[in-house]
Amino acid sequence: MKSTQAIRCKCGAFEAALLYPKRGTRAVCYCRDCQAFAHFLGLPDGMLDGAGGTDIVAVSPRTVQFVRGVENLACMSLSRNGTLRWYTSCCHTPVGNTPRDTRLSHLGLVHTCMDFSGVSMDDSFGPVRMYVNGKSATGKPGRSSRVGFFAAILRYLGAVAWSRLSGGYRVNPFFTSSGRPRVEPRVLSHGERASLVDVVRAQGHGDALPQSPQTPDVHHPG
Numbered sequence: 192m193k194s195t196q197a198i199r200c201k202c203g204a205f206e207a208a209l210l211y212p213k214r215g216t217r218a219v220c221y222c223r224d225c226q227a228f229a230h231f232l233g234l235p236d237g238m239l240d241g242a243g244g245t246d247i248v249a250v251s252p253r254t255v256q257f258v259r260g261v262e263n264l265a266c267m268s269l270s271r272n273g274t275l276r277w278y279t280s281c282c283h284t285p286v287g288n289t290p291r292d293t294r295l296s297h298l299g300l301v302h303t304c305m306d307f308s309g310v311s312m313d314d315s316f317g318p319v320r321m322y323v324n325g326k327s328a329t330g331k332p333g334r335s336s337r338v339g340f341f342a343a344i345l346r347y348l349g350a351v352a353w354s355r356l357s358g359g360y361r362v363n364p365f366f367t368s369s370g371r372p373r374v375e376p377r378v379l380s381h382g383e384r385a386s387l388v389d390v391v392r393a394q395g396h397g398d399a400l401p402q403s404p405q406t407p408d409v410h411h412p413g
């Protein structure tokens with residue numbers, strides 16, 4: 192595994208670097224909000240897998256350094272208090288998701304800005320450790336191994352807790368020093384959100400699938 196992972200939008204205008212990529216925890220999230228984000232970007236095929244899952248790497252935001260084109264960074268949210276979803280305005284490449292409260296030091300980097308130039312996500316980050324929100328999958332969701340899942344979640348929660356205790360959460364390039372998002376989020380209207388939800392619903396029959404214990408629901412910050 193490399194010591195730095197490049198982050199880049201499709202057109203190349205925006206670039207960043209992820210330090211310590213092997214500290215990241217890989218997860219696939221099937222939740223409807225992640226699917227709605229893909230449809231908002233007009234990118235369902237480039238972002239979602241065959242079951243509507245988004246391959247995400249959970250990292251500490253402070254391990255991301257912007258290299259160039261940060262003026263292309265844009266932010267949206269599906270609701271007033273929802274997860275902040277970062278993407279590029281130049282070519283609509285999803286970058287990642289962050290909670291609004293920076294004390295929860297979390298960034299879910301979306302694979303689309305990292306799996307280019309023939310390097311696979313497996314090579315860069317190892318295998319997927321967690322499959323979550325499988326009941327909203329539009330196909331058969333992946334299954335986490337129980338041991339792998341709990342080991343990954345403990346490691347992840349430990350990192351979040353340590354950031355909080357050590358004050359490391361204060362270093363977050365997606366937010367200003369006063370804790371405001373560096374770009375004002377575009378919050379979708381009720382109507383905009385409703386039409387995205389309709390598109391997501393039309394994609395699959397997620398509600399009819401039994402929920403697997405291996406794909407638990409998580410409150411999103413993924």
Ligand SMILES: [Zn+2]
Pocket residue numbers: 200201202203204205263279280281282283284
């Ligand atoms: Zn771009």
Ligand SMILES: [Zn+2]
Pocket residue numbers: 220221222223224225226324411413
């Ligand atoms: Zn999700």
